[in-house]
Amino acid sequence: MAMPQKALLLVPVGNPPPVLLRDLEEPLALQLGLRVVVGKTALSTPTYAFNKDRAQYHCNAIMRRLVTLMEPGHAMVMGVTDVDLFVPDSPFVLGEADRESKSAVLSVSRLRQGVEGEQLKRRVQVEAIHLAGHLLGLSYCEDARCVMFFAQTPQDCDRKHMSPCNNCRNEFNKLSR
Template sequence: MPQKTLLLVTVGSPPSALVNALQDPLATHLGVSTVVSRMALSSPAYAFNKDRGQYHCNAIMRRLGTVLDESPQDLVMGVTDADLFEPDSPFVFGQADRESKVAVMSLYRLRQGAEGETLRRRVQVEAVHQAGHLIGLSYCEDSRCVMFLPQSPQDIDRKSLGPCNVCRNELNRLNR
């Protein structure tokens, strides 16, 4: 099976150094090559919910889907500083939709109590997690696995940058 290519698109103005730091972990742990888009989407005012003071991730993902339609890459992930939500959750670190091949992740909550290397690692773990969903991995019950569903930044700190053995076997099966 040919290697999947993921287009990374900034939404708003997350630091480019953090976006560029995603390429190696995605390739190493998932076998996904990445391209950082030269095109950036503006701040997602269209997705803002004034009652919650947050941005609806599905609206951003729909916009990212139009970028994927015009791209030779297989998958797209937006990286934003906006605080994301889904209606049934107080917040989300990110969201991925396997069917549309689109994901978005936010740095907003990952920044809580973190800077430098800790922040970079959190962003990398969340990117690998969302890309894992895009290529077919589900949530994992192992709290150290990158595919574990985190409830806090501290949960992300405890996670590995790569999949556990069970998820790695599933990844190998998906790549056949």
């Protein structure tokens, strides 16, 4: 008997390219067995999360807002945004996931630097799988090719596979039981 699929609510925040959201459904289902539900509500540009000194947006403020959109049946929520994100101890982040609140936010802002089309789509897919992996309980991986490796640059994303390495896959299977 197949496990019932966990539903991931995907929410546009600001103006990310709508096609990129649609492009996440298949890889998230394939790699992590998630059912993707694109939210009916899009959030506007998160001005409440803007930090004037950094000219960036604070992940945690956006994630707190995303949590309020979850409905019964949604196991987790991920915002996809076009704004540049930060957490206090980092110059920028490509995304952030919080296991406790089951929320994540992913930015295409830096991922789109110098690329478009298929390469951008792949970067966004890799990072979405990475963040969803955290929401499902996976930790960072040391293997630079594993989807769970901590990407510090968009080029790191290009090196990563779409799938977890064997160690992370085994861990995932344990967590899914």
